[in-house]
Amino acid sequence: MATEILEGDGLRVRIEPLEARPHAIADNPQSLLQQRELRQELDGTKHRLLSFQTEDDDGDQPVRFKAAVYDYTNQRTLLAAGDPDDLGSVTFTDSTIQPLPTQEEFEEAIAVLKQDSALGEPIQSGALTPYRPMPPLANATLADGTIERILNVGLYSERSDLRHRFVGVDLARGAVDHHPEAAARASDDDCGVRPVDRCSRPGRSGKVRVTVTKEGEELWGFDVVRPLQSSGTNGSGVELMKVDYQGRRVLQRAHVPILNVEYSGGGRRHGCGPTYRDWQDEEACFEADGDDVVLGYRACPTPARTLLDADTDRGNFRGVAFFIRNEQLFVVSEMAAGWYRYISEWRLHADGIIRPRFGFAATSNPCTCRTHHHHAYWRLAFGIGNAPSVVQEFNDPPVSGVGSWHDIRRETRRLRHASSDRKW
Template sequence: MSDDVSVIIEAVPRAGLSAEQLRQAVARHPGVLSALEVADPDRLTIGPAAALGHDPGENAPFRATVFDPAGNRAVELRGTLDRPERAEIRPSAHRPPPSHDELIEAAAILRADPHFPADGEAIVYRPMPPLADLENPDGTTVRRPTLGIYTPNEPTGVRHRIVAVDTAAGAVDWTPAGIDVRMHHDCEHTVPEGIDPLADRGGPDQVRVRVLSGATELWNLLVVRPRASAPQNPGVGSGVELREVRYRGRLVLRQAHVPILNVEYEQGTTFRDDASTETRFSAGGTDPVGWGWRLCDRPPRTILERPDSDSGGFQGVAFHHDGDELRIVSEIQAGWYRYASDWRLGDDGTIRPRFGFAATANPMTCMVHRHHAYWRFDFDIEGAANDVIEQIDQGPIVPDPVPIIRETTRRRAPGRYWQVRDKSSGRGFQIHPGPFDDTADAYGVSDLWFLRHHPAELEDGNPGPRDRAALGRFLNSESIDGANVVVWYAGHYYHDQAHPQPHQGELIGPELVPI
């Protein structure tokens, strides 16, 4: 870190309902328990409910999912923070990924099964998909977390097996239907650490970060760690989330995150990945606000910088200033996938969102596939209103920017970039595609969406088909000329392990350049 640059980190409480507050509201709600046919609210899975909106007050709206793992059913609550016991109840198809406690219970059942390998070298890990639920003849379903078994010295050559565990019945299904893997393959070479990340010892969900150059404040923002990132409950998080981002005292972004993270294999398998489960990486330094937040004295190293290791002594969000920019980074996991959620805030005001892709040993990623990461940028240049989005197509002569006045979607093209600016001051940011961001195929849908801001449009609800991003459901021709605007930006990463691309191993993401 440069001698004249300092990074200050302070814990800040989040607006919304805690999990315990929401549980108390559910116990008082006249309809939730009857809708789920549950008598005891303690058996329900209930997470915190974040407040929606730009400046949430005591009566701000919230959305939350209440899930019954025994009945494998959920309802969604839509209400206000001041009267959560009066929330509206709606049916919900959301099924949260298995919790740490669920996986520990499932692993104990698996290890006690007589078919579990007896050589003592088997590693139990989180596979994909995370669930293999079973439908009963009467239409009800049984929740069944999946577990992977890695046996590197298996004499038959079948190194990977994926099973489904019915924790209520204490039973293991060794051949669950719908699990599409080639178990004789052993893709990647990094041995997984198993189902246990480091024990979560608490720590704040979000912090305020300030970057000072001498007496001048360059950056002031809130950083939310992946485990608490929006959208959750419903939703599956969004990696490291930034909020209320100010550069030299001026508001530029109200919120920035990656709420949709998809992968598609050429043979047809698709996944919508969890972006909230933190996993370990290497980061040395001090913890100014407690567990899970580290100010580094040297660059942190995720699995991308340490491709032979799925270990490390840190889990959470790490910060490092290299003299020119602040790096904000975490490593997250979804099954065998490992992702680097990374932000670079330059002293000159440039913002470089980045996302990286890796995996531990598994039976699948050596098949050709594409990752699709969808950033959501809630631009608030000089405030929420009066912003405009413009397109520039460079050629021999750079034309005047063309305003985009209605909600729409766009593809990348050579020489094309966009800018979001305040119509009064002219200040804003150009959006330049990254060199490795590719262009959408049919599954990736598109490259950018330009939308009018609505508080509940934090993700697409994963309506399908095949987990495909459904951001088009938000396009309804609303005016975005002089409005509060949101830009979704998609990066598409092609992975062919047999024929590596020149960019393989690189981070993807755009460059946001201040005007």
């Protein structure tokens, strides 16, 4: 681990790893499978740890963890939770919730397809190229409520009139469904760049602290969490935490906890959508040249280039890149969700303005040619001067009878209205 310095446009940026004390389970999630009750429950079964996530209280240390273990033999998910330092505190519940597929599962699904009588030879010869599609699962619900976990696999062919087709793989039985219902239809439509995404996959690596100064005066100070370790069930992209400007707290946390894709009628008729809830904790490759602060965080003297800039899925880095341009510090990462590629970006200007940006792209697929909309929902947890949170709404003319500004006292949904110049 090393502290890195970036300089440009009068700004000096210091990026340093945040030291975290060891945690018995958080540092080695696979050790969870050795917990006595869980080991007894899974004895003799085929199972796999599919997800592991620590929760925090906006402090520096995790206070709890959540994990999902899938039992293929009994077609069920075991949800575990507890203290990241104490195996004895772990509790688990039986659930039908289906976690997102892991890269390890996808590779096992390809191995099953290579043994299929119809698909094995063309996959091994390269005539068919497997890729991760949307939706990621084509689960089947049995009469007794059991859910069969079936991974969707896309198959691409350059030399066929049918560019894209989809199959389902049941890892519990090693079986292949050649016509899964919960998948896009086979199609000769082809949109997006060729999928590559083959750079190395760095493991978990904590947070970094960023300090931005100008002429010796501190402007910005904040923590950064990479998408791989971001909060929420489906991740939340690049997270900023404890954001200070000129020594005063501005935001406690800033991220995108919800990301949806919605297809209109034309796409739906071809099996696309109608909506997908996408995840933001799977990092994709992009071009970022520089020096690593710690695995997954890179200080770049020149601007990083995502798929939107380079028009390619190739890259040399996964994680968060930092660079300076136009008196702004850019904090950027590229993420993958099936064939989608998302760019999570924050721009912090010397004048105190934060500009969040979210980009949308895709690798080869039959759906994004058709009309669809991406909906990214930012969550900004303000912490002005560490004072208690107050949310106010402005309307002109007023709607509350007590002036243009009024307090929002309870969680609610409020729509923009141009006629009243509504803002918050």
